[in-house]
Amino acid sequence: MEKDHRRTPFYTKLKEYAESHTIAHDVPGHKLGQIPNELLDYVGPRMFRLDANAPRGLDNLNRPTGVIKEASELMADAFKAERAYFLTGGTTMGILAMIMSVCRAKEKIIMPRNVHKSAINGLILSGAIPVFVKPYIDEELGIANHMEFDEVEEAILENPDAKAVFVINPTYFGVASDLKRIVDLAHAHDMLVLVDEAHGSHLPFSPLLPISSMEAGADMSSCSLHKTVGSLTQSSILITQGPGVDHVRLRSTINMIQSTSPSSLLLSSLDIARKTIYFEGPIMIPKLIDMAKVTRDKINMIQGIKAMDDHYFENNKSFDYDETKILIKVSDLGISGFDVYKELFDEHKIQLELAETHLVLAVLSIGTTQGDLDALVEALQKVSDKYYPMQLPALAHKIKYSYPEAYTRPREAYHAPKKYVPLNQAVDEIAAESVMIYPPGIPIVIPGEIISQEILDDLDFYQRSGSVILSDTEGGYIKIIDKEYWDKWSETYEDE
Ligand SMILES: Cc1ncc(COP(=O)(O)O)c(C=O)c1O
Numbered sequence: 018m019e020k021d022h023r024r025t026p027f028y029t030k031l032k033e034y035a036e037s038h039t040i041a042h043d044v045p046g047h048k049l050g051q052i053p054n055e056l057l058d059y060v061g062p063r064m065f066r067l068d069a070n071a072p073r074g075l076d077n078l079n080r081p082t083g084v085i086k087e088a089s090e091l092m093a094d095a096f097k098a099e100r101a102y103f104l105t106g107g108t109t110m111g112i113l114a115m116i117m118s119v120c121r122a123k124e125k126i127i128m129p130r131n132v133h134k135s136a137i138n139g140l141i142l143s144g145a146i147p148v149f150v151k152p153y154i155d156e157e158l159g160i161a162n163h164m165e166f167d168e169v170e171e172a173i174l175e176n177p178d179a180k181a182v183f184v185i186n187p188t189y190f191g192v193a194s195d196l197k198r199i200v201d202l203a204h205a206h207d208m209l210v211l212v213d214e215a216h217g218s219h220l221p222f223s224p225l226l227p228i229s230s231m232e233a234g235a236d237m238s239s240c241s242l243h244k245t246v247g248s249l250t251q252s253s254i255l256i257t258q259g260p261g262v263d264h265v266r267l268r269s270t271i272n273m274i275q276s277t278s279p280s281s282l283l284l285s286s287l288d289i290a291r292k293t294i295y296f297e298g299p300i301m302i303p304k305l306i307d308m309a310k311v312t313r314d315k316i317n318m319i320q321g322i323k324a325m326d327d328h329y330f331e332n333n334k335s336f337d338y339d340e341t342k343i344l345i346k347v348s349d350l351g352i353s354g355f356d357v358y359k360e361l362f363d364e365h366k367i368q369l370e371l372a373e374t375h376l377v378l379a380v381l382s383i384g385t386t387q388g389d390l391d392a393l394v395e396a397l398q399k400v401s402d403k404y405y406p407m408q409l410p411a412l413a414h415k416i417k418y419s420y421p422e423a424y425t426r427p428r429e430a431y432h433a434p435k436k437y438v439p440l441n442q443a444v445d446e447i448a449a450e451s452v453m454i455y456p457p458g459i460p461i462v463i464p465g466e467i468i469s470q471e472i473l474d475d476l477d478f479y480q481r482s483g484s485v486i487l488s489d490t491e492g493g494y495i496k497i498i499d500k501e502y503w504d505k506w507s508e509t510y511e512d513e
Pocket residue numbers: 106107108109110112133135185188189213215216241251253457458
């Protein structure tokens with residue numbers, strides 16, 4: 018039977034509860050807004066009335082049987098999936114749940130090396146062995162991007178015992194791999210396909226976009242509806258289809274890492290975002306793509322600045338490209354993406370999604386207006402007017418992307434005896450933590466990898482460029498494996 022997507026079962030019930038003025042002798046302690054505070058003064062009392070915990074009638078996220086179940090069924094239908102799980106811990110949580118529910122310790126999973134840190138943490142928690150596929154390196158833009166089919170094929174053929182293939186659809190920069198072909202090959206080798214669709218929640222809602230995970234036949238995917246579809250930050254979903262998914266194990270993994278007090282605001286925002294994108298997506302996305310095209314053309318008239326288009330990505334071996342992202346090369350001005358990112362914010366009140374050495378990235382959604390795009394073009398013109406006449410020398414440093422060699426599994430490195438050394442003295446040591454720049458949060462080195470001089474040079478460059486380096490250890494130090502104790506420890510360490 019066709020689903021009625023005008024319905025918002027969870028939100029409707031929550032609103033009913035908020036308006037019932039039931040006396041609250043449960044948590045949360047703000048008693049639906051009865052403790053005065055500045056946030057309430059700013060946003061108004063309604064947000065607090067909706068921030069109920071788990072009153073009768075609002076179902077249980079751990080085992081939904083009522084309005085959450087109904088809302089999840091509508092979500093699954095909208096995303097062309099069989100089942101949908103609501104997540105209040107972002108796609109970070111979805112990725113952890115996918116990897117942990119599919120891989121046990123020492124089982125292999127094939128994935129690109131430029132995965133988000135949550136996938137690396139999924140390896141630590143599951144104990145799985147990563148088989149890394151080197152992503153396509155775009156030399157002009159200085160970024161690691163999608164996976165080429167041949168590389169994935171080689172990894173599948175060389176590792177027939179792998180449990181799953183993990184694919185990013187699309188990458189942060191909007192590029193998609195040939196997902197359908199990867200799925201067909203992986204399934205032919207009895208491997209599941211898990212998809213990081215953090216940046217692709219809008220894909221099922223327009224044929225003008227790259228194919229979505231479920232349409233490509235993937236088994237599981239996690240989508241950050243908060244990133245491109247309009248739900249509140251941190252609200253995501255995990256969607257599944259097919260006989261390969263063990264729902265008992267998946268459910269217990271999700272329940273292990275999900276809060277027992279999930280935010281009703283986040284859940285209702287998922288319910289509402291699904292309704293909006295279902296009806297508005299097919300109408301608004303084509304308009305958005307047209308607006309993005311016109312914006313790229315305008316940017317390409319500006320001296321020293323270039324907006325990458327589908328022809329560029331076709332020439333750079335990508336399978337498909339999400340045109341709702343605008344990737345802008347700025348380094349021909351002689352300044353870095355980090356400089357432009359900062360200048361657009363400081364001088365023009367424009368917040369971009371991220372910067373890299375050569376580029377900046379704008380992420381659009383159906384909430385983007387023509388005025389917002391015009392402001393971006395205008396600001397870029399001003400940046401060009403300021404720097405282009407100076408003809409600054411080209412940026413000297415070239416990111417090397419020399420992916421480090423693995424010495425041991427991420428989980429083993431995580432548990433091994435450790436010590437701390439200054440980052441600049443860590444050459445040839447084995448990392449016991451991930452180090453990344455944020456955004457995008459893609460680790461440059463992960464636990465178990467050997468730290469090379471190239472890696473340190475890249476990190477030093479990022480640091481000097483003003484980007485945020487994230488690791489567990491602060492103050493320019495890094496956690497490494499203490500080799501003195503390693504042999505003895507690894508003899509006794511058991512992990513099945
Ligand atoms: C490629 C990729 N995967 C996963 C995530 C995690 O998603 P979330 O922020 O919803 O936890 C991000 C976040 O930026 C990401 O860029």
